[in-house]
Amino acid sequence: MAGGGSSLKSYLLVRVALVIPTILILLTLVFVLMRVAPGNPVSAALGGHVPEAVIKELTHKLGYDRPLYVQFGSYLWHLLHGNFGTTITDKREVSQIILINGAATLELTVAATLIALAVGVPMGLIAGRFRDRPIDAASRIFGIVMYATPVFVLGLMAQIVFGSWLNWLPISGQASPLTTALLTTHTHLLLIDALIDGNWPAFWDVLRHLILPASTLGLVFAGVFIRLVRVNVIRTLKDDYIEAARARGIRERAVVYRHAFRNALVPVITVIGLEIALLLGGAVLTETTFNWPGIGHALYIYLQNRDYAAVQGIVIVFGLVIVAASLIVDFLSALIDPRMRYQ
Amino acid sequence: MTDKPDTALPGHATLPARPGRFAPALRRAFRPVAEARGFARAMLWTGAVLTGIFVLMALFAPWLSPYGFDQYQAAGVQFAQLAPPSAQHPLGTNVQSTDVLAQIIWGARTELMVVALALVFSLTIGVPLGLIAGYFGGPFDRLMVLVMDAMFAIPSLLLALVIAFLLGSSITSGIVVAACAITIVYVPQYFRVLRNHVTSVREEPYVEAARAIGAGPFTILGKYIFFNVIQTVPVLATLNAADAILTLTGLGFLGYGVQPSQGAEWGYDVSRAVGDAASGIWWTTLFPGLAIVLLVTGLTLLGEGLNEAINPVLRQRATTKLKMEDLE
């Protein structure tokens, strides 16, 4: 790999350096958004519930009466030290929310992504390969309808059919209360925790709870992959090197599999990274629908309680996750596509 | 493939839009639509019909709907709660005793009004910003790109949610709140697409030529670049409208945006049905859900059909299969 290593490293460094302004602006944006609203975080959260004097005191204690630029400075300073703040309503560390609720969201989104890929990529490949044949039309219609279906509608219908009518699967929560009580915490990822303990009943219980929310979110995202993969296959099949391979008498199957499919899947990695934003947005709805104790559900609760500090912390985490994801995706595609390293 | 008879092949959508007036530009924009064939044509028509049905529903809601969107009684008799579909209530009633069909019909009005408003807002902000940043470049462009990229880093539903949450306390009209929330989400998209398109068109020979004969920057932007670049907007706007419906219903499902006293909103209707799922009551979820799916599908088909008709990469070569014997 002639010199690939060093150029990859410098590419990596440049890419990281480019992210810094994005993060800064993101932080500023969120800060400004949360402060343009009338009132301050304390009065918004507690106004009407506690006496005016308590609010005043708390406002002062938490520093919300300082000039905005001072607040902004200390906010950045705390973030730099990994301190995402404390919620006002229930005094939880935002980092704890990220750790515990984030694990539930991670479990849900990873499972959903796997389902989306398993359904979407093959359908997209086949649709692109057999363009304009009935199977293409069917895949595309499936993809469009899936995209057009809100996760909460699909989720509720699944609850009605598989939970209420057929009584096959649980429709709410991440695990039954008994399992939650008995499971020891290692990673906060319940599936992994159950595996570590070798607790098969718990594993089965957690898995059963995961099926409906993950399938719901996964199927909706499969639509995105079908569309994307299909267009890429069509585009790649028109590439010059495909014609050149045919001119060398390479079998059509090999042309399609080795050349077109492989090359068409490279951008999919990029899109997985971009879709993380959508996936997290979808997770808020899925978690609310299935009462899944994830970070999106937590956000929903804190929004209802008008807890600005919590909302600000969670939104920033979401933003950072997405920025990090796009960074990782860029590295991965640089590893896969040799051209990227030299750009 | 230099000497394939390119000139003989149909579809000249790849031609750069020459500086022109509105009518020829429109005709040029619509030609690929008229020439669309096969699946693209089917998508266009299905999409147009589906969307059209909902537009009609929205326009004639007062005449079409059997009841008002918040009506829970008729002639002093309260409607049954969670009644299954019947002659009186073709799609049943929900937990608040309101008629599901009425909610759907009036909901079409709310959805389309918010999306139309959001579309107008985001176009008036996003398009000029994109044109100017793309054409002039420089520090303004770089700053705008950074800001828009940072906005992209927040999941769109989340961004809309936060905006709706913040505006909810100061603006009373839920429709305006929702439209503003959606606008913030889609401005970066229009900005990005327009800007990138302008930066590539800016160096085209015909723009260079215009610059060489002394046309000012705003003449070039208005006469040469605008009509070329604006062709991408219908596709983007239609697809974004579909996406916006999903964002709006998502907001409604979470209880933000249009408030139940101000109008029917499908996402909010479904959120009312969350408790019904456990008892197997399906009509309160299925029918508003279907309304969302059908409208979003309609708009998506319309956008995808347009895209396929206009985008030369996706467009199927309109070859007619030849039988040589017939030509001898």
Next chain:
Amino acid sequence: MSAAKPHPDTPVVSVRDLRVYYGTPKGPARAVDRVSLDIRAGETLGVVGESGSGKSTLGRGILGLLPEGTGLAGEVLYKGRNLVTMTKEELRRMRGPELGLIFQEPMTRLNPLMRIQEHFEETLRQHHPKLSKDEIRQRSLQALGRTGIPPTRYKHYPHEFSGGMRQRIMIALALVLEPTLLIADEPTTALDVIVEAQIIRLLADLKRTSGTAVMLITHNLGIVAEACDRVAVMYGGKIVEEGNARQVFADPKHPYTRELLASTIALETRKLHTIPGAPPSLITPPPGCLFHPRCPDAMKICAAAAPPEEQLEGRRRVQCWRHSATGAIPAGQNAPLGREEISVAFEA
């Protein structure tokens, strides 16, 4: 390199009455219209013409490498078999070991995600499944060596090569299968002049080193003069003149060939010569001779009937009324064609 060389006078490929029509909504475009030609072993045949004359389509038509739905008829005889009526699978087996093709634009013809090595391995395994890994390597490096690519670059990716080097790799990738006929479709159009000369020399050397016949499609008459034994001039999907390259250049028989030669720029060029008018429409071609609307020598007959093909001395042929057998033109039809008559005839 390749096995027993066939007798130099038997053609390796005979094209007879080949027609390639593209379907368009306005009607069929006759990109190649009843073309016949022979290519002999070890011979380099240049095919020249303007853009849209059908020369690239002719090259692809011989290999059957055309977009789906394209109409193809006539005969392409290779070792006694007609390629036009072969099944897709039979034709696929022919491509590579029998008939090679290299393209105009080398930059995009290699799969960017595959090393050069993988391209060779894929190609050789496809057609010679029994070759060992070492043999594949040896044959690939040998082919690359002939085109001037050092073995050290065998494992590199396509983006690490310049355009000229990629074209050499494409040629090596075709040569490694030792085809009987190599069709080169404007192989140097996208390259700069110095690289162009190197590639042309490489192609010209092929017949000496391996007896491979080459069909060189180009719009550059200089290349034909330098590298080709014979030349076929195409206009509007037909071959209007064919013959020994030297003879044709020294004494062009068809007015189009003459005009084309006059339009080339040489050192002594003082005033640029152009052929007025545009190439004919392939969907609604003008009646009679396709060139008559632009022909300075046009006669009345030219606008009325297509000229027959005349065989001249020394394997030369031309499609032009000027060279038809005496008595072929009816009386009075040999009067010069007025310009206004052309437009009338053209619109009719």
